[in-house]
Amino acid sequence: MYIDHFGMRELPFTLTPNTHFFLQLPTHQEALNLLLVALGSGDGFIKVVGEVGTGKTMLCRTLLNTLEEEPCVTAYIPNPYLSPEALRHNFALEIGIDNALELKDFELANQINLRLLEIAKEGKYTVLIVDEAQAMPEETIEALRLLTNLETESEKLFQVVLFGQPELDQILGRVSLRQLLQRITFSYHLQTLSMxxxxxxxxxxxxxxxxxxxxxxxxxxxxxxxxxxxxxxxxxxxxxxxxxxxxxxxxxxxxxxxxxxxxxxxxxxxxxxxxxxxxxxxxxxxxxxxxxxxxxxxxxxxxxx
Missing domain, CATH: 1.10.8.60 (Helicase, Ruva Protein; domain 3)
Known part of the structure; x- marks a missing residue:
């Protein structure tokens, strides 16, 4: 290829979300700053929307890498086209419940609650990050909302960041999902780049x-x-x-x-x-x-x- 011709070490314009190439461009850096501030203040739901190709997954991966340096446990779901039960199992596995697939609904919910309390006692916070959230079925979105009811008297036991295409706004605008929409405290719309x-x-x-x-x-x-x-x-x-x-x-x-x-x-x-x-x-x-x-x-x- 052209790497040697131009004196480069690697291909500069690949389509994979390599966070080494995350740049401090206004729209993306502003979105990352908003996410970190919102998560630091303990807000329940945060939403980032952008058209196809605007860098949502790159931003998502950069956020995950940044949170590794924080007292934080992250759960990442890149493909949320899941049933409510599958969502709970995936979340449980991500936060360290190794036998999650063997547990039934009630027992699974109880173990998730105990694990989240354990994380909180360790002085850490939990963040669930969902990419391509517009693909999540409505019943799964509702299951996610119910899952976020897990909380102590003073704080939520975990926070949720939704990354999605503009269709996500249309989905959340449904009357049947108005309770979740009201819980979204911060939203950001990723813009395209200026010339x-x-x-x-x-x-x-x-x-x-x-x-x-x-x-x-x-x-x-x-x-x-x-x-x-x-x-x-x-x-x-x-x-x-x-x-x-x-x-x-x-x-x-x-x-x-x-x-x-x-x-x-x-x-x-x-x-x-x-x-x-x-x-x-x-x-x-x-x-x-x-x-x-x-x-x-x-x-x-x-x-x-």
Missing amino acids: EAVSSYLEQRARRAGYEGLSLFSQPAAQFIAKASRGVPRLVNILAHKSLMSAYGLGDSVIKKQHVIRAIEDTEGVDVPAMAGVIKFLLGSAILAGSACGLLYLAVMRGLI
Whole structure:
């Protein structure tokens, strides 16, 4: 691949949620700060919503890593499409009840309560983190709400963080789930990245991967990626990765607009920004039309139009 060509140690734009690449971009850092403050104050339910590809799972993994440094026991459920019973069993296993699968409902609930009390007596707090929460069946959401009724006279025995797509808001807006909605004390909506944030994102990830040169992405290239991706981090990663491959194939050391156009054309669901399409048409016409249009071609290449 292009790692050696650009002097990197690893691929900078993979789609796996590698927390080494978690950047202090405004929307994600603000969300992480909110989560830590809310958990520190003992709030019961916290919700983070974002469109597909906006970095929810990356934020979720970063939160888990951060909580490892706290007096905290975390339970993580990445796929919550579970029955109420399966949810309780998964939660019990995550907090250290090793024989959870052998226990029936009443006994299981009792053991969960005893384990949570034990954790609290150790001076720790418990956090259940649910990713892709929009996939959770309604009866399982209600079971989760009932589970959070476990509490002492002064505090909840565990807190819940829900990460989900916007459909989660629609689900929680149902009349049948209004009791849980009222328990959500903090919410955050992950935004897409601005054009300036995309440019910073590209350079920072490249440098964390080991790149040590000047700007790897030219300003026009970064702007094209920002426009085509609409600021969605997952699409930014895909286009940046393919742009690097294109530049490597041509032996170029800086990512330029033409590399990004090739990447966009190779990616389903992503369109070349309007002006790029006009320029491509003009360039193609100039090559075919001869000397008169050749002047137009030169003007385009020199940045005059």
